[in-house]
Amino acid sequence: MNSSQVSWIRSRDLHILTSGTLTYTSDSRFEVLHVPGSEVWTLRIMSAQPRDQGRYECQVNTDPKINFAVRLTVKETDMRDSPWEVSPTDSGSEHVTAAASIMGPREQYVHQGSTVTFTCVVSAPYSLGTRPPRVVDWFHSGRLVSIQADRGGISIDTEKTDFQTTSKLTVAGVLHVDAGNYTCIPSDTRPATVALIVLEGNQLLIQL
Template identity: 45%
Template sequence: MRRSVAALVLLWISFIHLHFTQGSAIIDHHTPYWEQPFSQPYFENSTKRDTTTTVGQTAYLHCRVRNLGDRAVSWIRKRDLHILTVGILTYTNDQRFQSLHSDGSDEWTLKISSPQTRDSGVYECQVSTEPKISSAFRLSVVVSKAKILANPELYIKSGSDINLTCIVLQTPEPPSFIYWYHGNHVINYSQRGGISVVTEKQPRTSRLLISRAHANDSGNYTCSPSSSDSASVMVHVLNGEHPAAMQHGNSGGATTAVAVSLSLLTSSLLTGQLLRGVTR
């Protein structure tokens, strides 16, 4: 009986020893906490990796790192391996680049102010582990442009309506505003009656309607969205004496108007010559 009890005790001691021996292969109590496998930094993959912005519109690249510990996070420009930021410090003479981070947060954000097309490319969020780990983010900086759906010159008969439609191309976000100009004056809120401006964020369009146009409505009309290049057309409001020159979106408008003018000039010259002949 005593031998059986002793055997059980020895078996139990062996089991306990084996358990702790195996456990030490997983958790080494002599290894610092931050060097143990389960505490290694890693990237949270739910962050957006592709960002598109327009020229001049601030861009943000968001990198989230879990279990960072005492490691440092750096932002690297991939094309020339230039270090932009380390921690919250900027390591480049280009002060448009800035690292944003709040204490206790896992997020390290690269802010790029007034981006230009040359800033397009891949940026790496890098953690100073051994070996280093990194995550790539792609930035596309595009030139947003306005386009008026009309010919560069329009000929409108007096009393008709001026109807212009402007669309904004290559913009990731709808413009915060779209202004229409007649010459140098904003006409969105003009005191002249009969002017209507309808702007839609989707599909990023603005329509200008001027009813019963008269000669004073002639001139340059410009569609100017926020953060986009503007577009212009020249509108001629004619009194109706040259019907052939009236064009409504026809590409031959300018050519027809010139042809009419030349025809009138030729007729005047011929008439002058005839009158001189009669006088003689």
């Protein structure tokens, strides 16, 4: 976009939150993420709250002006959204089953040649009788991901603690063929899936 300026605006009060790499709000939860030389401008809102809901607009000061609007919905979590499942047993007690979750949005956009890391977290109240998963496997569009793949640039790092298991899948030098669904499948645990969309050439990506 050459020298064009990218700004994020909150529509309800027309507050300019960011312009370029600068932030124009006293609320430190807002920040813009941008890698110099790229065309990706991400507005990040940390610890999002219900009051943050609404319409946000990204503007590029080209001629004519480019506008892109998104609507943010904040869902308040409760025990039903916790990273484990609770189900009744025949004896009337409750059985706790861990469930996997992949950090970040369910659709992730990257440009060809970049590096992407998916982080799968399995949390559970192990004191209630659950056990950390023995194995965490990653699948790409139904096929097991192997660090021995001919393409190279793939690594999987898994760490276990008393409270959770974390598995990170990193794909370096992303290619068009790397697009698709990535699924984290820990043993004896409900899996989680994220979609990777690979952008070609100079496609502009604007994210909230």
